[in-house]
Amino acid sequence: MALFMESKTTSEQEGAKSTPIDILLLLSMILLISFGILMVYSASRDLDGSRLMERQVVFAGIGLGLFLLLSWMDYREFRLFSPVVYAITIFMLAIVFAQEKVAGTNRWLSLPGGFNLQPSEFAKLSVILLLAAVLAGTFDDEDLTWRRIGAALLMLALPGALIVLQPDLGTALAFGFVTIVVLFAAGATIWQLSGLFSLAGLGVWIIFKYQLLLDYQLARLTSFLDPAADKLGSGYNVLNSLTTIGSGQLFGRGLFNGALTERSFVPEQETDFIFTAVGEQLGFIGGALVLFAYALIILRLLRIATAASDRFGSLIAVGVAGLFVFHVIVNVGMTLAVMPVTGLPLPFMSAGGSSMLAMCMALGVAHSVWRHRDLKPARSKS
Amino acid sequence: MRLEIRVAALATVFALMFGALVTRLWVVQIAEGPEHVQKSQSLEWSESESTAARGDIVDANGEVLATSVQVPGVVVTRSQIPSDIEPSVIQELAGVLARDPAEIAELFALAGSGSTFTVDGVTPEVAYFIMTNKSRFPGVSIRNVPQRVYPQGAFMAHVVGHIGRVSQEDLAANSELDPNGTVGKLGVEGSYDKYLQGAPGAEFYQVRPDGTPYGERRTVPAKQGGTVQMTLDAGLQMTVENSLAAGIERAKTLKDTDPQRGAVVVLDAKTGEIKAMASFPTFDPAQFVIGLTQTEYETLRDSQAFNNLAIQGLYPPGSTMKAFVYATAVEEGIYPDSANKQTPDGSLECTGVLTANGLDDGSQKRFTDPGHGIVDLHTALGESCNIYFWEVALAIWGKYQGTDKENILQRYARSVGLGSVTGIDLWGERAGRVPDRQLFEQWLVESPGLISETRKKGSLWVGGDLMNVAIGQGETLATPLQMAVGYAALVNGGTVWEPTVVDRIIGSDGTITDLQSGIRNQIEWSEEFENLIREDLTRAIAPESGTAYTAFRSMENRFLVGGKTGTAQRAGHPNTAWFVGMAPIADPEWVIAVVLEDGGGGGTSAAPVGRQIFQYLFGETVDPIGAGF
Structure with missing residues (x-):
């Protein structure tokens, strides 16, 4: 636990003036959430009426609230509480195994009131915070030591293992991607990164050698290579998804005028495959606009990373950026048959509370870094 | 500043990833877009064909001889049957329909994969059984399908004809036929098939991926086939068929006869319209709807029950x-x-x-x-x-x-x-020989x-x-129809008709198409011939020396009737009995040709049949077939 305590806290800076909100970030986020609500409605109204949309509106409201709350909190507090965050994350990831399996996995935590929490979504934010805390170290511009990398990996081992056991391959891969991005930003040398990649390669080799992946996981991962090979299996979604998006052409068939979306032609179209609703109804123009909004958010996050008052803040922003990149590229790529079907939601758009809240919180924490960028960093050590 | 550089590097990598994604989006939506649009259309709409009810066949007075009724039918939608359980569905169907599984399998094969077709009309009991055992019959539904009905059974069967399943030959002749439908095979059902068929309708409905209907439905209603109104008169036909049968029965009692077959034609000498046409023995066209066994079929075929001897029977005149x-x-x-x-x-x-x-x-x-x-x-x-x-x-x-x-x-x-087909609007006419x-x-x-x-x-x-x-x-060989047409030309001023059995076609939209008999030849008879022929034709009937005198002597209006008998010899057979008559002789309207194969003498066997028909036409009481003898 000492690892988390290494850097000095900046509690003495509390109460200092915070800078205004990042308008571009907020606008992009609100645009995507609004789009998402419309899309969820268009994709579910035939079978569910407005029920799913109403839930999504409620989640969006709570999410925005959490975003604002976290924006106004000083992100450096999380460093202090990182052991607590770690403990809660592990507890949540562990407790799902006490629940009955849903669709063959232990992903959900049933809450009173019919809500299902998906701890792995929140675990992504925890992992970013913990990685940042472990890797930030002091601001001595010191090189990233193997020791620190080892500590980070050690810290990741438990939640990572729990995620794989659920099993939730998508989230596990997201962990990996985010870790590499954050490590890189944290100053990992080419040797260190190569070492890590070799380690990862060895891991993959062991997985395939001893066939540790479940059949469906392997099928999903490979089906995107040739979706037509297995029409009613894992490729079915992807083929239908391609047809649905493709039929939107340049301008789309119009909102609520997507014949295929209307009748749930693509399974999971209100959740993982929500981008098909965008593609069919709003066409290339709509799809490109959505991707542009994500790109804007990611650009702002990277800007926040460079403007942060400390290394911890920088790494948080980079981590959140990496998380968004991974989700958007894998999710949209999946609907376009260039990425495996992994069940990663599209941030702010896929129906589902956990993803919405977790993503709002992640952006909230990063926004807090932006709002507190002018605080005297610990770096100066004055 | 290492952080800024690293972040910039990350930004570059991320930008490349997004660029690749947008490019892919462009390819899918713009480059491959039209292809996907086309595919989406086929996924959105499902089509269900509905069979058009076949048009009615009615007589000159509108009496219905063939019509269509809606009956519960077994309709198979092959696309809804998983291919691995198709054999078991065929077995189940064959069991419940009491048919040979190989026959059902052949229907499946003929219909083609993914097609919808009607297997059979069924009784309500069978329909109920299938509906209540849906799990045993995936892709099989009970729908109302039109079925052909011949309300008068065997009456006028050779002219009305019958229908059957579309065969490869039928398809070769008319590629527009529905391979899973029915087509006329004989008589008016055959030669006027294109008017009777109508146009099948279809229901297009949007479907969910599991095939359940959704949203919009577009219905193209089936267009019922047109009504074909024949020139034949059911009342006259009834007399003709009865007289023919009676004539054959009576001829059997005479010496040196063995009549099994015969035919009668009543032709309108002024219009070329067929007023009645009968062939004996006959068949019930409904048998082709419910299905004939091979033995039944062969028995009927060997007795020439399917042959319309009025146009297909060749006899020495x-x-x-x-x-x-x-x-x-x-x-x-x-x-x-x-x-x-x-x-x-x-x-x-x-x-x-x-x-x-x-x-x-x-x-x-x-x-x-x-x-x-x-x-x-x-x-x-x-x-x-x-x-x-x-x-x-x-x-x-x-x-x-x-x-x-x-x-x-x-x-x-x-x-x-003589010696060539008259060109009547029925199939299978034979030309004969001079x-x-x-x-x-x-x-x-x-x-x-x-x-x-x-x-x-x-x-x-x-x-x-x-x-x-x-x-x-x-x-020398001729058909009864040829003799009727030939005699009509002798007494109607020389018009050689191309006779018709159909007067007009009333389309399902009410449009009426009138059909006229064609004229094959127009002969200019000399005045001398015109002056003599009618009177001389009465000489077979009115005077005691006439060959048909006895057969006609009970008839009041026999002086208005002309005619000629014939007793043709055929090697190895009893004589073939002929009678050709016409009336009213001053300006003949009706020409009747009667033939009784192996029937004996024309005056004794065939003429009585003609006399009964003329009695009916003149409104007289029809005397028994043996009257006068």
Whole structure:
């Protein structure tokens, strides 16, 4: 636990003036959430009426609230509480195994009131915070030591293992991607990164050698290579998804005028495959606009990373950026048959509370870094 | 500043990833877009065909002879049957429909994969069983399908015809046919199929991925087939069929007969319309709807029940040929050499023996026939004197032998329609034959087996052959319809009709298409012929010496009837009985041709059938078939 305590806290800076909100970030986020609500409605109204949309509106409201709350909190507090965050994350990831399996996995935590929490979504934010805390170290511009990398990996081992056991391959891969991005930003040398990649390669080799992946996981991962090979299996979604998006052409068939979306032609179209609703109804123009909004958010996050008052803040922003990149590229790529079907939601758009809240919180924490960028960093050590 | 550089590097990598994604989006939506649009259309809409109800066939007064009713039918949608369980579905279907599984499997194969087709109309019990055991019959549904009904059974069956499943030959003839539907195979059902078929409708409905209907439905209603109104009159037809059957029954009781088959045609001499047409034995077209066993089919086929003998039965016309010889004699001015005058009134004494010199090889030949005493052209026709007409043939032979007028008699026979199809609007009509030297020469080349060795050695075509033509024997063959058309041309001013059985077609939208009989030939009879023929045709009926006198003597209006009997000889068979009659004789409207195969004498067997029909047409009480004898 000492690892988390290494850097000095900046509690003495509390109460200092915070800078205004990042308008571009907020606008992009609100645009995507609004789009998402419309899309969820268009994709579910035939079978569910407005029920799913109403839930999504409620989640969006709570999410925005959490975003604002976290924006106004000083992100450096999380460093202090990182052991607590770690403990809660592990507890949540562990407790799902006490629940009955849903669709063959232990992903959900049933809450009173019919809500299902998906701890792995929140675990992504925890992992970013913990990685940042472990890797930030002091601001001595010191090189990233193997020791620190080892500590980070050690810290990741438990939640990572729990995620794989659920099993939730998508989230596990997201962990990996985010870790590499954050490590890189944290100053990992080419040797260190190569070492890590070799380690990862060895891991993959062991997985395939001893066939540790479940059949469906392997099928999903490979089906995107040739979706037509297995029409009613894992490729079915992807083929239908391609047809649905493709039929939107340049301008789309119009909102609520997507014949295929209307009748749930693509399974999971209100959740993982929500981008098909965008593609069919709003066409290339709509799809490109959505991707542009994500790109804007990611650009702002990277800007926040460079403007942060400390290394911890920088790494948080980079981590959140990496998380968004991974989700958007894998999710949209999946609907376009260039990425495996992994069940990663599209941030702010896929129906589902956990993803919405977790993503709002992640952006909230990063926004807090932006709002507190002018605080005297610990770096100066004055 | 290392952080800024690293972040910039990350930004670059991320930008490349997004760029790749947008490019991919462009490819899918813009480059491949049209392809996906096309595919999405086929995924969105499902099509379900509905069979058009076949149009009605009605008689001249609108009486229904064939119609369509809606019955529960077993409809198979192959696309909804997983291919691995299709064999078991076929087994189940065969079981419940009591049919051979191989037959059902063949229907599946014929229909093609993914198709929708009707297997059978079924009873409500079977329909209920299938509906309540859906799990055993995936992709099988019960829908109302049109079924052909013949409310009057075998009545008028040969003209009305029947339907059957579309065969490969049918498809080859008409590619627009629904391979899973039905098509007319015989009679009006066959020849007017394109009017009766109608156009199938379809229901297009949007479907969810699991095939359940969703959202919009577009229905193209099936267009019912048109109503075909025939020229035939059911009332007259009833009399015709009854008389034909009665005539055959009666002929069986006579000496030297074995009648099993017969046919009658009633033709309107003024319009070319068929007013009645019957062939015996007959069949019930409904049997083709419910299905015939192989044995049933073969029994009916061997009895020629499916043949419409009125247009397909070929018989030597016998003495009914003489009216055409009569026409040749008057028009060409050729009379027997032995007659005292070379006019229709020129008479000779028929002793029953004809001695002919130098017919072909210079030898003398003797022909015998019952003697008729003094006969001229008029009485020779009424009494059917062979000697007189043989002498006409001999006169032609003597005068034109070897010239291009040698076959002048045959030319007259052909000009009124013999030897070629009349062109009636029914399938399967046969042409018959009027033999001459040319035909024998043709046979010598094409089918030498038909020519006897004596002919091959001696003369191919001899005077005796022409004598045979003059009395409708030898190789002469004609259908009852041809005789009716030919006699009509003698008495209607020379019009040789291309007869029709259909008057008009009333489309399902109400449009009416009137059909007219065509005219195959228009003969300009001489005034002399016109003045004589009608009166001379009454001589077979009115005078006691007439060949049909006995058969007609109970009929009040017999003086208004003309006619000619025929008793044709066929090797190895009893005689074929003929009667051709027309009335009212002053300006004939009806021409009737009757044939009783192996029926015996024309006057005794066939004429009574004609008399009963004329009695009906004149509104008289129809006397029993044996009346007068």
